Amino acid sequence: MTRGTYKLYGRVNAGSLAPQIVLEEAGAPYEIIWVSKTPADLETLRRIHPSGKIPVLVLPDDTVVVESAAILIHLTHLYPEAGLAPAAGSSAHARFLQWMVFLSANVYETALRYYYSERYCEDGAAAAAAIKAQALADYARHLERIHDELSPYVLGDKLSAADPYLHMLAGWYPDEDRPLLSGLPKLGRHAELLRRRPATRKAERDHAET
Numbered sequence: 001m002t003r004g005t006y007k008l009y010g011r012v013n014a015g016s017l018a019p020q021i022v023l024e025e026a027g028a029p030y031e032i033i034w035v036s037k038t039p040a041d042l043e044t045l046r047r048i049h050p051s052g053k054i055p056v057l058v059l060p061d062d063t064v065v066v067e068s069a070a071i072l073i074h075l076t077h078l079y080p081e082a083g084l085a086p087a088a089g090s091s092a093h094a095r096f097l098q099w100m101v102f103l104s105a106n107v108y109e110t111a112l113r114y115y116y117s118e119r120y121c122e123d124g125a126a127a128a129a130a131i132k133a134q135a136l137a138d139y140a141r142h143l144e145r146i147h148d149e150l151s152p153y154v155l156g157d158k159l160s161a162a163d164p165y166l167h168m169l170a171g172w173y174p175d176e177d178r179p180l181l182s183g184l185p186k187l188g189r190h191a192e193l194l195r196r197r198p199a200t201r202k203a204e205r206d207h208a209e210t
């Protein structure tokens, strides 16, 4: 296992928020390298991660890890004392992995399809609009699914790394459709609980001020 200082490549309103919250929750030493969408910044990012996507975590031994769920799960293994995942191999851990993959494969995927809909077709704006509308419906459906599970956290009464992950992804749900979220009260309560935590406050402040 590699402990030491981590480098997190981040961007406002991007997938670095949850990894930063988890680094904070774990008390891990880290620095953030903010990457804007300027060609120079993207060039820097692509040198370590050719697809140029956020988040990227560079481990103290210079191993580059991408994919938000993998980054978060790895951090839970490195900092077991932070209690951000059940014991590996337990049934509770299996449920933890289930929700981490659900969030990555479904919720994150619909967010990307919504915000980058033009990349999913070659037939112009009308086709992109239809893709966006479908993505929004799918995004809502996935949030409803996990909303039903909250009690008040994803795994019940104990916070895990799945919670900052959900908090980040639900936070990207577009403002114009907030009435849907007001019909998901447990998600609102979940956001409140997360925002009370110093780790979330610090990461959200950094992401807002950068």
Ligand SMILES: N[C@@H](CCC(=O)N[C@@H](CS)C(=O)NCC(=O)O)C(=O)O
Binding pocket: 013, 014, 015, 052, 053, 054, 055, 066, 067, 068, 069, 104, 108, 112
């Ligand atoms: N599956 C990846 C998705 C990463 C991703 O697409 N990140 C977005 C920001 S949230 C990004 O960097 N987009 C820039 C682009 O696609 O050009 C993960 O979970 O980390």
